[in-house]
Amino acid sequence: MSKGFYYAEVVAVEQITKHMVRVTFGGEDVSEYVSIGAPDECVTLFFAREGEDRPPAMTEVDGEWWFHGIEDAPEGRNYTVRRFDADSGRLVIDFVAHEGGVAATWALNATVGQVLLWTRPRSWYNIPATAQWQLLVADMTGLPALGRIIEELPSGAQAHAIVEVLERGDKQEFETAGDVTYDWRFGSGNGDSASVLEDAARQWELPDGEGYIWFAGEAASSRVVRKYFRKELGYPVTRFEIIGYWRANSEQWLEKYKKYQEEALAVYNGALAAGRSQAEASEEFDAMLERVGL
Numbered sequence: 001m002s003k004g005f006y007y008a009e010v011v012a013v014e015q016i017t018k019h020m021v022r023v024t025f026g027g028e029d030v031s032e033y034v035s036i037g038a039p040d041e042c043v044t045l046f047f048a049r050e051g052e053d054r055p056p057a058m059t060e061v062d063g064e065w066w067f068h069g070i071e072d073a074p075e076g077r078n079y080t081v082r083r084f085d086a087d088s089g090r091l092v093i094d095f096v097a098h099e100g101g102v103a104a105t106w107a108l109n110a111t112v113g114q115v116l117l118w119t120r121p122r123s124w125y126n127i128p129a130t131a132q133w134q135l136l137v138a139d140m141t142g143l144p145a146l147g148r149i150i151e152e153l154p155s156g157a158q159a160h161a162i163v164e165v166l167e168r169g170d171k172q173e174f175e176t177a178g179d180v181t182y183d184w185r186f187g188s189g190n191g192d193s194a195s196v197l198e199d200a201a202r203q204w205e206l207p208d209g210e211g212y213i214w215f216a217g218e219a220a221s222s223r224v225v226r227k228y229f230r231k232e233l234g235y236p237v238t239r240f241e242i243i244g245y246w247r248a249n250s251e252q253w254l255e256k257y258k259k260y261q262e263e264a265l266a267v268y269n270g271a272l273a274a275g276r277s278q279a280e281a282s283e284e285f286d287a288m289l290e291r292v293g294l
């Protein structure tokens with residue numbers, strides 16, 4: 001059984017592109033990290049609270065690892081495991097350096113020796129064995145997962161990547177055994193201006209044969225892209241993973257969401273209880289939020 005949470009110590013910090021900070025973690029816990037092997041593997045990082053040098057430990061209650069009994073639990077944010085090397089016990093996370101936010105501010109000031117806590121990993125990317133091609137669409141938050149997906153493609157796998165970054169200095173190169181084409185978009189989305197990912201995904205001519213779509217970017221864009229594949233093209237939920245990785249103006253959105261949270265969760269749980277899959281329940285959850293303007 002893997003550990004319920006891990007402490008991780010910063011061992012290196014590097015600015016890899018104009019707006020991306022790479023932090024390498026090590027330490028005793030990291031060498032015990034159990035990867036789930038999926039290329040979009042993600043952990044929730046928790047940051048030390050004011051005046052403390054590391055987050056408090058989690059405890060397990062009824063199978064749930066959390067900061068039980070701690071009133072002001074530390075802030076947590078989701079990040080992709082860009083790379084994990086079990087032999088050296090090193091784990092790499094790439095942070096988008098955007099303005100504001102606990103995580104981005106932490107990354108911009110990260111120093112060797114600082115300690116974070118993170119949870120067990122989760123993942124979504126799940127390409128059916130029958131898929132003949134894949135379309136990968138990401139903004140800068142999805143770039144670490146997109147990079148890992150491309151690097152881990154089996155020989156000859158066909159993929160087209162549409163990536164939106166802030167500027168040319170944010171472009172990255174990936175080594176791959178796959179057969180990959182790229183469409184880099186510069187200077188849009190990413191909190192700077194409107195995203196062009198929705199249009200770019202729509203304009204790409206879909207190849208013949210069964211395909212798989214993976215999208216990671218801003219939540220409102222993800223909704224538009226999901227509707228295109230699901231409603232306009234009639235894709236079944238097994239043929240895409242279209243995920244909101246962050247939300248523009250999240251403070252205002254969260255304020256409004258609090259009013260509808262209970263109702264939305266009831267819709268989600270009701271759908272699961274009625275035998276629908278998690279993906280279908282998420283669709284009903286999202287449709288309910290859209291009806292109330294969220």
Ligand SMILES: Cc1cc2nc3c(=O)[nH]c(=O)nc-3n(C[C@H](O)[C@H](O)[C@H](O)COP(=O)(O)OP(=O)(O)OC[C@H]3O[C@@H](n4cnc5c(N)ncnc54)[C@H](O)[C@@H]3O)c2cc1C
Pocket residue numbers: 042077078079080081093094095096097098099100101102103104105140141142144145190191192244245246247248249250251
């Ligand atoms: C599965 C998953 C994997 C992810 N992997 C990564 C990853 O590897 N690297 C990565 O950098 N991010 C990743 N993200 C996105 C990251 O969790 C969010 O961007 C998160 O909101 C950042 O937290 P923060 O504390 O910096 O900002 P928050 O406190 O959440 O937000 C502060 C303000 O910044 C805005 N904001 C948040 N993120 C961005 C952004 N990227 N650009 C511009 N404005 C922003 C918000 O709207 C808000 O106004 C991932 C998300 C998910 C769900």
